[in-house]
Amino acid sequence: MEFRVTRTTTPKKRPPEAGLGFGKHFTDHMFRADYTQEQGWHDARVLPYGDLGLDPAAGVFHYGQAMFEGLKAFRGVDGKVRLFRPEMNARRMATGAPRLCMEAPGEADMVKAYHALVRVDVDWVPRGPATALYLRPTLVATEAFLGVRPATRFCFFIIASPVGSYFAGSAGLQAVKIWIEPTEVRAPRGGLGATKAGANYAASLHAAMAAKKAGFDQVLWLDGKDHEFVEEVGTMNFFVVLGQTVVTPPLSDSILPGVTRDSLLTLSRELGYKVEERPLSVKELKSAHRAGNLKEAFGVGTAAVVSPVGELAFGGEKLLINDGKPGSVAQNLYAELTAIQRAEKPDTRGWLQVVE
Ligand SMILES: *Cc1c(COP(=O)(O)O)cnc(C)c1O
Numbered sequence: 001m002e003f004r005v006t007r008t009t010t011p012k013k014r015p016p017e018a019g020l021g022f023g024k025h026f027t028d029h030m031f032r033a034d035y036t037q038e039q040g041w042h043d044a045r046v047l048p049y050g051d052l053g054l055d056p057a058a059g060v061f062h063y064g065q066a067m068f069e070g071l072k073a074f075r076g077v078d079g080k081v082r083l084f085r086p087e088m089n090a091r092r093m094a095t096g097a098p099r100l101c102m103e104a105p106g107e108a109d110m111v112k113a114y115h116a117l118v119r120v121d122v123d124w125v126p127r128g129p130a131t132a133l134y135l136r137p138t139l140v141a142t143e144a145f146l147g148v149r150p151a152t153r154f155c156f157f158i159i160a161s162p163v164g165s166y167f168a169g170s171a172g173l174q175a176v177k178i179w180i181e182p183t184e185v186r187a188p189r190g191g192l193g194a195t196k197a198g199a200n201y202a203a204s205l206h207a208a209m210a211a212k213k214a215g216f217d218q219v220l221w222l223d224g225k226d227h228e229f230v231e232e233v234g235t236m237n238f239f240v241v242l243g244q245t246v247v248t249p250p251l252s253d254s255i256l257p258g259v260t261r262d263s264l265l266t267l268s269r270e271l272g273y274k275v276e277e278r279p280l281s282v283k284e285l286k287s288a289h290r291a292g293n294l295k296e297a298f299g300v301g302t303a304a305v306v307s308p309v310g311e312l313a314f315g316g317e318k319l320l321i322n323d324g325k326p327g328s329v330a331q332n333l334y335a336e337l338t339a340i341q342r343a344e345k346p347d348t349r350g351w352l353q354v355v356e
Helices: 059-063 086-100 107-120 198-213 259-270 282-290 328-341
Strands: 029-036 040-048 066-068 071-075 081-084 132-141 154-163 176-180 218-222 230-233 236-242 245-248 274-277 294-301 305-314 317-320 352-354
Touching: 029 107, 040 107, 059 132, 066 086, 066 198, 071 107, 081 107, 086 107, 086 132, 086 259, 107 132, 107 154, 176 198, 198 218, 230 294, 236 259, 236 282, 245 259, 259 274, 259 294, 259 328, 282 294, 282 317, 294 328, 305 328
Parallel strands: 176 218, 176 305, 245 274
Antiparallel strands: 029 040, 029 154, 066 132, 071 081, 071 132, 081 352, 132 154, 218 230, 230 236, 236 245, 236 294, 294 305, 305 317
């Protein structure tokens, strides 16, 4: 893909770095490419941020052919801007697209597109601690028709948002309260759970909203068959520390293969923690808690990196974890990964790509 670049003639006023929040501001430009069966992927360009101009009959609006990605560009302590493991996000979209009967651009082209957009909007990459430029690559069906079948036209676009700490108004990690959802499921076995399909999010909003109304921050998702095994927490992968061991459920077709999950499993091993990827039941969490062995629980994902869980609740029961405070494993992993992302520590694994 060759990219055309059209720069905006009306740049926006940049928001102050304090209080950026998450996903509230968008940069001056976006990336866009289109797909038809005749032309393949074509018309790849960086252009001013703006409307997509879709037909109301476009497939995305009716049958939900939509998926997205989320990755960050960081400004390092040396001033250089780097993308974190972008090839993982490109691969995830490329491998997820066939499950939704969609066409995705080639992986190398998608990585080039991430670079192209960040290059044009590089002044939007914030400088402060715990800030980044968040990229949202998105793939949607654009063909206008109503018969139920996979679309044959698609649009791939990327928007970018300067983001601050996920934990609004606080410098450090904050523990959240989590409701263990007994009835509704995010993704069943055989469903779309391993893809970043928008449909998974649509399925998750109702229980998350109910949990918020009841005073919780998010829900812990259980498996769709027996409602017994832990899958994910909110929109993050789920880790616990049992005794001295870091444990996370194994990947399956109902669990999203997180880049943060993979990175933190690697760092956990390197930091000397014992690591297990194995099924984790609510029953086991309860008995570990009774025995004083449930030392920590936390969610992991690109947006927050690590989100410690201070309390797990179900029915009338509550499991208080580490006195409701972030634990040392969560804090160590957070410190280690964010130091690598900001080039405060050497990137010995080839996880970072400088944007030039
Ligand atoms: C995006 C996402 C994650 C985290 O993936 P990362 O690549 O680490 O950001 C975890 N679970 C779900 C359901 C997600 O959508």
